[in-house]
Amino acid sequence: MAWLLSRRGWRGRTVVETLVSLPLVLPPTAVGLALLLLFGRNGPLGRPFYAVFGFDIAFTWRGVVLASAIMSFPLLVRSARSAFEEVDPRLPAVARTLGRGPWRAFFEVELPLAWRGVLAGTVLSFARALGEFGATILVAGNIPGRTQTLALALFQEVQMGRDGEALKLAGIAALLAALALGLSEALMRRREKTLEN
Amino acid sequence: MSDFFSLDLTLRQGRFVLHVAARLGETAAVVGPSGAGKTSLLEAIAGLRRADGRIAVGGEVLQDSAAGVFLPPERRRLGYVPQDGALFPHLSVLRNLTFGRTRRRDPDGGTHLEALVALLDLGQLLTRYPRHLSGGERRRVALGRALLAHPRLLLLDEPTAGLDPVRARKALAGIRRVHAELGVPLLVVTHQPQEALALASEVLLLDGGAVRAVGPARQVLLAPGILAQEGGRRWENYVRAIIVRHHPAGGSTEVRLDGGEAVTIPHTPDLAEGADLLLSIDAEDLLLATAPPVGLSARNAVAGRVDELIPVGSSVYARVGPWLAHLTPAAVAELGLAAGSPVWLVAKTHSWRVVA
Numbered sequence: 001m002a003w004l005l006s007r008r009g010w011r012g013r014t015v016v017e018t019l020v021s022l023p024l025v026l027p028p029t030a031v032g033l034a035l036l037l038l039f040g041r042n043g044p045l046g047r048p049f050y051a052v053f054g055f056d057i058a059f060t061w062r063g064v065v066l067a068s069a070i071m072s073f074p075l076l077v078r079s080a081r082s083a084f085e086e087v088d089p090r091l092p093a094v095a096r097t098l099g100r101g102p103w104r105a106f107f108e109v110e111l112p113l114a115w116r117g118v119l120a121g122t123v124l125s126f127a128r129a130l131g132e133f134g135a136t137i138l139v140a141g142n143i144p145g146r147t148q149t150l151a152l153a154l155f156q157e158v159q160m161g162r163d164g165e166a167l168k169l170a171g172i173a174a175l176l177a178a179l180a181l182g183l184s185e186a187l188m189r190r191r192e193k194t195l196e197n
Numbered sequence: 198m199s200d201f202f203s204l205d206l207t208l209r210q211g212r213f214v215l216h217v218a219a220r221l222g223e224t225a226a227v228v229g230p231s232g233a234g235k236t237s238l239l240e241a242i243a244g245l246r247r248a249d250g251r252i253a254v255g256g257e258v259l260q261d262s263a264a265g266v267f268l269p270p271e272r273r274r275l276g277y278v279p280q281d282g283a284l285f286p287h288l289s290v291l292r293n294l295t296f297g298r299t300r301r302r303d304p305d306g307g308t309h310l311e312a313l314v315a316l317l318d319l320g321q322l323l324t325r326y327p328r329h330l331s332g333g334e335r336r337r338v339a340l341g342r343a344l345l346a347h348p349r350l351l352l353l354d355e356p357t358a359g360l361d362p363v364r365a366r367k368a369l370a371g372i373r374r375v376h377a378e379l380g381v382p383l384l385v386v387t388h389q390p391q392e393a394l395a396l397a398s399e400v401l402l403l404d405g406g407a408v409r410a411v412g413p414a415r416q417v418l419l420a421p422g423i424l425a426q427e428g429g430r431r432w433e434n435y436v437r438a439i440i441v442r443h444h445p446a447g448g449s450t451e452v453r454l455d456g457g458e459a460v461t462i463p464h465t466p467d468l469a470e471g472a473d474l475l476l477s478i479d480a481e482d483l484l485l486a487t488a489p490p491v492g493l494s495a496r497n498a499v500a501g502r503v504d505e506l507i508p509v510g511s512s513v514y515a516r517v518g519p520w521l522a523h524l525t526p527a528a529v530a531e532l533g534l535a536a537g538s539p540v541w542l543v544a545k546t547h548s549w550r551v552v553a
Contacts, residue, residue: 091286093240095296
């Protein structure tokens with residue numbers, strides 16, 4: 001997906017780009033509502049899903065995963081896309097003239113040069129997913145021990161007046177976020193060294 | 198003019214349209230100012246950019262839009278060497294070199310890695326990575342990488358761009374050596390007429406989206422218009438020659454130029470008698486005399502006739518056969534030079550440089 005978006009000049013690119021990036025700018029609760037309506041037990045996607053697989057998405061841990069994935073996907077795509085855009089387009093071109101088909105040029109040249117950026121994007125979107133609140137609470141609810149995420153638990157502790165507990169959770173969140181950012185940053189720096197020519 | 202390479206292409210880039218139709222030999226150059234579409238043309242030939250028309254190399258059709266033929270780049274067997282080499286930054290020099298070799302079986306025993314490494318002097322570089330190479334080294338590696346894939350034609354994009362004059366001459370020498378040893382045909386794209394003269398026997402001149410001239414390199418490139426475009430830049434005369442004999446005591450070597458003239462150059466013992474070489478001399482270093490020179494330390498005097506006087510900026514180039522000599526308008530007036538005047542071209546032994 002990111003690679004596709006890094007290419008110029010194909011029809012529908014703007015449409016796909018907009019759809020992918022939408023969760024980034026919409027209120028998370030709006031995305032959550034849309035997902036709830038789509039994947040609820042009577043929703044147009046939720047019903048056939050239940051019929052085929054026999055389990056629900058809404059108000060289960062699967063809802064948490066779905067909400068986090070949709071919300072953090074734009075971040076992943078964006079950083080992966082810029083990773084591909086930074087690869088000199090002449091490199092895969094030269095690989096083609098050296099006998100590689102388009103797929104092999106991608107796997108032997110473009111991907112090895114972009115993978116650190118892709119990985120950095122993955123880490124970043126993971127960190128983003130940790131903090132997801134708005135969409136998650138709508139799709140998955142806030143069922144302690146089942147669909148309660150760190151961000152949701154924190155909110156609950158504050159509501160119950162247990163500021164100390166909330167502060168502990170905030171500390172954990174900060175630690176995880178800092179680790180993820182540090183890792184992503186380190187990956188990008190290594191990558192710049194490789195690309196520098 | 199040979200039929201090795203035939204081209205009839207139309208490229209479109211936004212509003213810019215370039216149409217090129219030509220038949221060229223085994224060493225050809227595309228010359229034109231920057232923005233003339235030279236690199237795009239090279240990419241179209243390599244199959245990396247869509248263009249309408251027909252391309253045939255060595256009797257094989259690579260593309261013929263009318264017949265619905267379009268070989269993808271990986272099946273064209275063209276050795277594309279982009280401007281600064283475009284080496285794969287994540288691979289060592291050795292793995293860059295062998296990148297194109299792995300999949301293509303060599304039909305006739307051809308080039309071996311070791312021979313090429315020796316020819317291009319890459320032995321010290323094999324374990325290094327592109328970011329630790331100089332500009333000239335990168336280009337040599339890129340040239341080797343293209344050659345190891347056994348191309349039917351090398352496509353060189355501005356092979357000396359960004360190199361200082363000494364390194365540029367070395368790079369040209371390297372390309373000539375490769376061509377002489379391996380016999381791989383060349384198509385060079387350049388904005389420098391001299392580079393085309395040094396590498397190619399035929400030239401296609403591009404300007405304003407069209408072919409301005411096609412023909413033997415000297416004939417096309419010594420036209421007054423080209424020189425005017427070159428502006429005040431130094432003009433180097435390139436000429437091919439054969440070693441006649443060495444004079445170690447005199448510190449000189451006698452050569453015969455391809456026009457038959459005998460000339461003395463600095464002693465070059467590393468080349469055997471009878472060896473072929475490329476010489477260059479700056480237009481600034483060629484003196485004109487209206488009488489055979491006597492009592493002069495310069496050892497070379499060649500008789501000729503002024504074909505034309507080409508004013509460029511505040512100076513004048515006199516074209517004498519294939520030679521250009523740089524003069525001041527005052528000197529032209531004092532000597533009473535005009536087209537048709539008989540002259541002697543005079544040069545010091547040490548004004549000659551051995552390019553390759």
